[in-house]
Amino acid sequence: MTATTDQATKRVLLAAPRGYCAGVDRAVVTVEKALDLYGAPVYVRKEIVHNKHVVTTLEKRGAIFVEETDEVPEGATVIFSAHGVAPVVHEEAKALGLKTIDATCPLVTKVHREAVRFASDDYDILLIGHEGHEEVVGTAGEAPEHITLVDGPDDVDNVEVRDPDKVVWLSQTTLSVDETMETVRRLREKFPALQDPPSDDICYATQNRQLAVKHMAPECDLMIVVGSRNSSNSVRLVEVALEHGSKAGHLVDYAEEIDDTWLEGVRTVGVTSGASVPEILVRGVLDYLVGHGFEDVKPVVAAEESLMFSLPNEIRRDLKAAGMSDKMRHDGSFAEAGSLH
Numbered sequence: 001m002t003a004t005t006d007q008a009t010k011r012v013l014l015a016a017p018r019g020y021c022a023g024v025d026r027a028v029v030t031v032e033k034a035l036d037l038y039g040a041p042v043y044v045r046k047e048i049v050h051n052k053h054v055v056t057t058l059e060k061r062g063a064i065f066v067e068e069t070d071e072v073p074e075g076a077t078v079i080f081s082a083h084g085v086a087p088v089v090h091e092e093a094k095a096l097g098l099k100t101i102d103a104t105c106p107l108v109t110k111v112h113r114e115a116v117r118f119a120s121d122d123y124d125i126l127l128i129g130h131e132g133h134e135e136v137v138g139t140a141g142e143a144p145e146h147i148t149l150v151d152g153p154d155d156v157d158n159v160e161v162r163d164p165d166k167v168v169w170l171s172q173t174t175l176s177v178d179e180t181m182e183t184v185r186r187l188r189e190k191f192p193a194l195q196d197p198p199s200d201d202i203c204y205a206t207q208n209r210q211l212a213v214k215h216m217a218p219e220c221d222l223m224i225v226v227g228s229r230n231s232s233n234s235v236r237l238v239e240v241a242l243e244h245g246s247k248a249g250h251l252v253d254y255a256e257e258i259d260d261t262w263l264e265g266v267r268t269v270g271v272t273s274g275a276s277v278p279e280i281l282v283r284g285v286l287d288y289l290v291g292h293g294f295e296d297v298k299p300v301v302a303a304e305e306s307l308m309f310s311l312p313n314e315i316r317r318d319l320k321a322a323g324m325s326d327k328m329r330h331d332g333s334f335a336e337a338g339s340l341h
Contacts, residue, residue, distance in 0.1 A: 021205030023105025086141020227274030234274030
């Protein structure tokens, strides 16, 4: 690709991959299928994924989102979000006689298992992540007495461990790859024996979406990231764009949030979306840009993705018993409220 500052034609660089990852797709379809199978209401603890449009659309179908387990009526069905929960949440649900469906992303579950394993070997675990994020709360809850949160490179100086020769790092799956590696570098300076996790904790989709933005950013006068403000991976995409050369960057949930003044003097706009964003929202942004003269759309392909997860075992069992499909197919019944796929 070559820079287009001197060209008269306005253009859009469209990131690929973008939008839904396999874990988000699985979680959203889980709620859709649960509503089809059990009928409304179906309760969901926390937002199933961090996207305003997804949550609103599912609410229109009869999903009820709650903050804590004790808000769910006794004996009802509750779905745990893609971000995962601590063991104590499972215990709370059992005590209330709730039927549970665990839609935790399998890649988050992998980090949970790593935490349990290292804790059983009496390691101090340094969990890199953002304080208060649901995924971090869930992972830390697996071994609270062994886990210390490290909230970015600047937090490293505050970290203390029992034995500097027996320490390992894990991470939230949706972080900036570059910032996480800088945090690890500083941790290793402080604890030279620091062990790495068995495999990357930052998920493939987060890395791929950041990689596409890195490729695009040097050519962009403006980067528009479609995503919600409580979506860690979406927020990171704006940061990555600015760090790698985009002159400006903004996060929007919907096209109507775009400010026309952002486009003044702009020739190249980059467009991408976070891993919990349905494609219909990206299409809305592209339509808006066409209306403002940005008709030339060029894909920027950073990786190919084909991963798909099967639905949670609990709902697959019930779907089969009811003679319904348990395949990860997209439900087309959302046309009135706005497609989630």
